[in-house]
Amino acid sequence: TKTYLTGIQTSGEPHIGNYIGAIKPALAAASSYDTLYFLADYHSLNTVKDPQRLRANIRSVAATWLACGLDPERTILYRQSSVPEVFELTTILTTVTGKGLMNRAHAYKAARDRNEAAGVTDLDAGVNMGLFNYPILMAADILIMETDFVPVGRDQTQHIEYAADIAGSFNHVYGDRYSFPIPQGVYPEGEASILPGVDGRKMSKSYDNHIPLFLPENKLKKLVRRIPTDSTPVEDPKDPDTSVVFQLLTQFADADRVADTRKRLEAGGMGWGELKNELFEAINTEVAAKRERYDELMASETELDDILAAGAARARERARHVISRVRAAIGID
Ligand code: TYM
Numbered sequence: 193t194k195t196y197l198t199g200i201q202t203s204g205e206p207h208i209g210n211y212i213g214a215i216k217p218a219l220a221a222a223s224s225y226d227t228l229y230f231l232a233d234y235h236s237l238n239t240v241k242d243p244q245r246l247r248a249n250i251r252s253v254a255a256t257w258l259a260c261g262l263d264p265e266r267t268i269l270y271r272q273s274s275v276p277e278v279f280e281l282t283t284i285l286t287t288v289t290g291k292g293l294m295n296r297a298h299a300y301k302a303a304r305d306r307n308e309a310a311g312v313t314d315l316d317a318g319v320n321m322g323l324f325n326y327p328i329l330m331a332a333d334i335l336i337m338e339t340d341f342v343p344v345g346r347d348q349t350q351h352i353e354y355a356a357d358i359a360g361s362f363n364h365v366y367g368d369r370y371s372f373p374i375p376q377g378v379y380p381e382g383e384a385s386i387l388p389g390v391d392g393r394k395m396s397k398s399y400d401n402h403i404p405l406f407l408p409e410n411k412l413k414k415l416v417r418r419i420p421t422d423s424t425p426v427e428d429p430k431d432p433d434t435s436v437v438f439q440l441l442t443q444f445a446d447a448d449r450v451a452d453t454r455k456r457l458e459a460g461g462m463g464w465g466e467l468k469n470e471l472f473e474a475i476n477t478e479v480a481a482k483r484e485r486y487d488e489l490m491a492s493e494t495e496l497d498d499i500l501a502a503g504a505a506r507a508r509e510r511a512r513h514v515i516s517r518v519r520a521a522i523g524i525d
Contacts, residue, residue, distance in 0.1 A: 196221045196378075197339040199232040199272065199330075202249040203239050206256040207402035208475065209387040209395035212443045213345025215260050217380055221343060227267040228337050228507060229257055231500075234272050234279075235329060238322045239398065254496050256405060259486035264499045272333060274504035277511035281332040282325070284518060288361040289328055297327050298350050331355035335362075335372045336511045343378040346386050347394060352377035370521035387443060388436045390419045403440075406486045409476060416472040417465075426463035437467050444474035 198218050200210055218229055231253050233246065240246045250271065257269055272278055294300065300323060304315040327350075334342060334355045342352055352375065359372040379385065386394055389401025396402060403415055419437055424430050432438040432454045442450050453470060456462040489495055519525045 193226050194340040195226045195228065195338060195373075196341045196343060197228045197230070197334060197337050198343050199230045199235070199333055200253050200257075201232045201236040201239075202246060202253050203236040204249055204397040204402075205252045205404045205406065207395055207397065207404050208440070208443075209345065209389075209402065210256075211260070211405050212387055213347075213380060213385065214343060215257065217378065218343040219261050221341070221378075222262065222267045225341075228339075228510075229262065229267055229269055230333070230507070231271045232330075232333065235326065238320070238326065251490060251496055254500055255486050255489035258489055258496075258499065259406070259482045261482075264503060268503050268506045268510075269499060270503035270507040271500055274500070275336065275507050275511045277508070277515040278329070278332050278336050280515055281336050281518065282329050284522065285328050285332055285335070285358050285362065286325070288365055289331075289358050290361075293354065293357065294324060294327065297324075297354070299326065300324055327351055327354040328358065331358040334375045335359055336514055337507075338373055338514060339375045340373050341378045342375050346379050349377060349379070366521040370517050384439050384442055388439055390415070390436065392436050403475075405479060406483045409480070409483075412476060413472050416468050416475070419468065421464040421468075424464075426465075427460050429460040430457045430462070430464075432457045435464075435467070437464065437471050441467070441471045441474055444478055445470070449474075 196218065198214055200206060200214065206215070218227070221227060231250055233250055236246065236249065240249065254269065254271075258264070262269055300319065303319045303323065307315045307317050330351050331354060334352075335358075342348075342355075344352065356374050356376070359374050363371040363374075389395035389399055390403065391399070391401040393399055393401060403412070407415060416437075421435070421437065435457075438453070438457065441453060445453070449470075453462070453467065457467065516525070
């Protein structure tokens with residue numbers, strides 16, 4: 193049976209983009225495949241430097257997985273930091289990874305572009321090695337579990353290609369003794385599958401334009417109401433395809449509802465306020481029961497810790513097995 197693995201950074205409370213892009217598809221796969229879903233806590237150190245916040249985020253991401261229906265008997269849920277073999281493999285993988293490949297990584301290039309635009313002479317100013325090595329750590333996450341498929345949002349395509357590339361480089365050198373399966377990304381259907389944030393850019397914790405998945409109901413309503421819209425009068429026709437609110441609605445309402453709403457917007461007579469109410473209702477219907485479970489898990493002293501400890505033991509056992517084969521293949525045994 194095929195192995196599915198994915199991770200979420202513990203950089204804040206999960207948002208509806210994480211849910212549509214990764215959590216929902218990953219949990220759909222859990223009934224048929226071998227699944228490992230983890231909390232990328234070391235990855236989030238690039239942005240979270242406050243230990244109290246990091247601890248809170250770790251709880252929040254774990255509770256989100258469980259509240260959304262992850263069954264810890266079926267799926268191994270663990271923290272990246274509980275599996276030190278990941279870091280050992282990272283070091284090994286650096287030795288088969290070209291620096292040029294890393295130079296072309298989107299996040300690294302974006303940081304350099306920002307410096308250039310700001311007139312900073314050292315284009316690497318403010319770039320730490322955690323950011324630079326990010327894709328190699330992610331490749332190790334994937335390869336240490338001999339992953340076949342990685343359910344992720346489309347913003348992660350380059351990272352998945354890098355993991356495949358790095359696996360290929362390792363196999364090229366050591367393949368007669370040990371080969372990693374070449375991992376493939378599994379992406380949600382459709383162009384709109386990268387959810388926009390309230391400002392129209394990609395929804396992201398780092399842009400502060402996100403809609404947290406488990407916001408209390410009244411806050412969710414307020415936040416949806418505050419999504420900027422233009423001043424087209426209620427009675428005028430509107431273009432659904434340029435509306436963030438409509439794009440988000442397509443991810444939460446059923447197809448008939450979406451088609452009907454599109455017609456009403458295009459015909460005129462439906463105002464942005466009404467559209468926002470529809471979006472709020474659609475999100476709230478999807479999350480209400482899960483939010484209750486989330487609040488319960490967040491309030492419990494031990495439930496999350498126990499589940500993560502059990503997941504860590506299972507994850508580690510698998511990682512140990514793989515790392516020992518890798519060690520034998522490279523001559524460090
Ligand atoms: P992260 O933590 O940024 O996001 C977690 C998942 O949510 C998806 N996602 C989105 N999908 C649709 N629309 C959006 N606006 C949106 N924003 C985020 C992401 O594609 C992702 O699937 N590098 C990863 C974490 C990671 C990982 C891994 C993933 C570390 N190691 C190994 C898979 C396998 C990341 O930053 O995701």
